[in-house]
Amino acid sequence: MSIRLNRAQPYALGLFRVVIGFLFACHGAASLFGVLGGSMGGGTVPAGTWPGWYAAVIQLVGGTLVALGLGTRVAALISSGSMAYAYFKVHQPEALFPLQNGGEPSAVFCWAFLLLVFTGPGAVAADRLFSSRAGSAHKDEPAREQTPAVSV
Template sequence: MYTRLNRAQPYALGLFRIVVGLLFACHGAASLFGVLGGAMGGGSIPAGTWPGWYAALIQLVGGTLIVLGLGTRIAAFVASGSMAYAYFKVHQPEALFPLQNGGEPSAVFCWVFLLLVFTGPGSLALDLLFARRSVEPGEDRAREQAPAVAA
């Protein structure tokens, strides 16, 4: 049974990445363009406003890259850092625990994206497509994946 689950792991991770990235991108689109309920239920954030506009831009661009699986680890690292900043600068000064300070989404997104930094994109990612193309035709993939031996 576990063998079947292990074979499905890259696909589950890929779907996880897509869903979380889409949710994150939707937050950015709502803040930047006033769609999906807009910033805090009303319009959009004025361009260049610190830190809200920049956070929304990171959410939209980073979330889109994560959905596509393009530069996933880097995009997830930046997204995780932005959510850590949001938690510690905006929410944590209000109260210690996320449940008390309204910082649950920031905390969860921060840890989810940090996990993606270490796990990678899973399957269904453009990163994998580009990685396959970088291997020369006829080149031995096993040799490429084998650890280098010092001479």
Template sequence: MPVPSSTIDKAAPVALGVFRVVIGLLFAAHGAASLFGVFGGAVGTNGGTVAAGAWPSWYAAVIQLVCGLLVAAGVFTRSAAFLASGSMAYAYFVVHQPDGLLPLQNHGESSALFCWAFLLLVFTGPGAVALGSLARHPAAPPDAATA
């Protein structure tokens, strides 16, 4: 039996919020791996870290960590997602594209997927359970008449 579209529509903000958290944490994990050597370390360094200030890898790792955490938390989501999307577009076209036309040829699948996932968040916003929206819309104080 198909699920009514109204039920799916009601669940959309929650699904978007879960998507945002998962994408943000995955992105932050890439940055943490490169900066601190955790989760197996930086890609291509056999468990090491990227050198501080090395262009573009260190800057990309900082963007990944900071923007990933901001997106996961739902704070400055659109701005952080815009920066993250741009950094992944740069990674794809400058780092991966010279090795082949298609992502399967140049190993740029994760860059392409992150780029498009973050671009989606730029246009949709954070969805449900975002700390940024809680700060803008704090819970109403309890009514003195009901207390």
């Protein structure tokens, strides 16, 4: 069973990337265009306002890039940083723990994107379509551990 799970790992990671990116992009679209329930106030974030409008642009663009698997690590790093900023600047001053300060989405997105920075996009990422070298298709995947042969 472990072997099958290990083989499915890149696909599970790819699905994780798509879902997290899509959900993040939805937050940006809601804030920028008032769709899907709009921003927290029910409307849109006024263009150019700090930090709300910039955060919404990062959410929409970063989430879309991550979901597609285009520049995943860079987009995930920027998205993770924006969520860390949101947590520590907006939520954490209200109370210490995410359950108390309403910062759970920011904290979860921050850590999910940080995970993607280190793991890469997984399988079925658009980056793989644009790789120019044949060997570069697996450059973002972690190295497989080699188990030494045991002779008895």
